[in-house]
Amino acid sequence: MHIPTLREILKSYLILITIGSASMIVITVKYMRKDLTGTVIDVKSWLKAAYFGCGINFIGYGERFAVLRYAHIDPNTKTFSIPCTERKPDYYFVQGGVKGNILTVKEWMKENILNDWMENMTVYSYYYIKKNRMSVIKTPTFAVNRVEAHNLYHAMCEWYSLFLISYLLNFDPKQVAILFMDDRPPNILDETWDTLFGEITRYNTIPSDNVYKALIWNIYGYESLMNIPTLTRLPYVTEFRNFILDSFKLPQHKSLNCNRLRITVILRRDYRSHPELTSGIVLRKFYNNSEVLGVVQSVFYGHEVRGIYLEYFSMKEQIEMITQTDILVGMHGAGMSHILFLPKHAACFEIFPKYVNYYTFFKAFSRWRRTKYVSWKNQDSDNEFPEFKTKIPIHVLVSHLKTLKRRVCI
Incomplete structure (x- = not known):
């Protein structure tokens, strides 16, 4: 098998090279996949x-x-x-x-x-x-x-x-x-x-x-x-999903009932999620939790709406709730990985604060599972508040939720 030379490796990436002072030349490589x-x-x-x-x-x-x-x-x-x-x-x-770190050539290798x-x-x-x-x-x-x-x-x-x-x-x-x-x-x-x-x-x-x-x-x-x-x-993403569900002894399918949709809103709060954290500050929180839930309930009047903090539930309980969800709403974060377990007819609304890049990991999850997906990224600094809380304008919620409702129940 041919082992690529450093020159060949570098040619396969987009490279950003910076030169340090005359007394100390430092070459750094910012790498990313083609x-x-x-x-x-x-x-x-x-x-x-x-x-x-x-x-x-x-x-x-x-x-x-x-x-x-x-x-x-x-x-x-x-x-x-x-x-x-x-x-x-x-x-x-x-x-x-995809990490996008800037590393020296030696570190990168x-x-x-x-x-x-x-x-x-x-x-x-x-x-x-x-x-x-x-x-x-x-x-x-x-x-x-x-x-x-x-x-x-x-x-x-x-x-x-x-x-x-x-x-x-x-x-x-x-x-x-x-x-x-x-x-x-x-x-x-x-x-x-x-x-x-x-x-x-x-x-x-x-x-x-x-x-x-x-x-x-x-x-x-x-x-x-x-x-x-x-x-x-x-x-094999479907096979992987089924493997997870089988391991937890959960059903793989859910029927769509447009007269009684289930909408799940993932909420986030400050807490120390693991012992390596020195603080319990959590990013990307809704500023207006109650208002968000109220708007969702108004758009989906007569349907089942629930707001959940994932950390209060076991993994089996989390996955079970998502498998019974028709529309998932939440801020960008690891909890949105649960998109993988949505029913095939389901949809997701992912929200990004102004200070976060528009990452497409969970959009890809939806594409791989062929579920519906919409997103919104805040661009207005007036919607950002201390403690990493973001206010979601009512018209944004209503517009995107109605779009998803139409797409799920065509």
């Missing part, structure tokens, strides 16, 4: 063009994930080792997409942690397993380094990648084991990991004599296909 609008990624082609190293003990797929056979992990250094009688594999994983794992990987002889009476773990195990473990959207990207790889490799995702390679503290999403997958362990708790018959390096969080909103289609 426009992928209209792109459909053939994930099965990853299997056809697999890279093999050390016999079949290292298999790289699509420069996004890899399978290591009889892999050993040093829990003290987080170093991976595989049996090999030849030189260590030379493989590179894609990176540098290492942004995908799988490249760090690759660089530090060592090899050993098969005799080492017998000599040290290593314990062979036969359950397929995914090594996962979570990027924002507390955030529903980023967790969803990682769950999707795990499901996608399991699907491609003919694993049952409910039976695979998960090995967290990070040091993130416990959070409210841990229970969902337990529900979706098999045994969950952390790298610093595994015995040093474990050898994994099949250890899979999961796609790095920011490189998940779900994190590329310009894709025309997301492979």
Whole structure:
């Protein structure tokens, strides 16, 4: 397989180079993917063009994930080792997409942690397993380094990648084991990991004599296909949705009743959502919660309208409410990831404050699921208030809600 040179890599990105002072030249790269609008990624082609190293003990797929056979992990250094009688594999994983960070070239080359794992990987002889009476773990195990473990959207990207790889490799995702390679503290999403997958362990708790018959390096969080909103289609998104619903034992379908629509408004409040936060300040809140709910009720008089704070509910309760929702309304935020679980006939109204960029992640969710979508971004500073609260003008609400009502009940 051809490993791209730095020149080739840089040519495939839009580059912004800045030069520092004469006494210290600093080259920084602001990277972003080329426009992928209209792109459909053939994930099965990853299997056809697999890279093999050390016999079949290292298999790289699509420069996004890899399978290591009889892999050993040093829990003290987080170093991976595989049996090999030849030189260590030379493989590179894609990176540098939607985060938009400004990094030095050196930092950029290492942004995908799988490249760090690759660089530090060592090899050993098969005799080492017998000599040290290593314990062979036969359950397929995914090594996962979570990027924002507390955030529903980023967790969803990682769950999707795990499901996608399991699907491609003919694993049952409910039976695979998960090995967290990070040091993130416990959070409210841990229970969902337990529900979706098999045994969950952390790298610093595994015995040093474990050898994994099949250890899979999961796609790095920011490189998940779900994190590329310009894709025309997301492979197996319906199957992924059904996997989540089945895991929670929830129905996959809801009938549309235009005489009794269900409208859900996601509300946001200040609270400390995870232990790594030093404060409980939450961005992107409605300034006029009561007024928003009142307007929604007036537009949908006689229908069921509810305003919810997601953090008061378990993940199963959250998903169940969304599967029974016909129209979803909310500020841009991780909670809008629930668009994935809306019925196919449903619609979403996403709202952006003036101080937030117009991100299209959840618009992409709607496109991939073929649900209806509208959005509005505030441009008037008079609608922005302290504590990150935004006033939503009544006419904006009424106009967009009526549009969605017509589109849902044509």
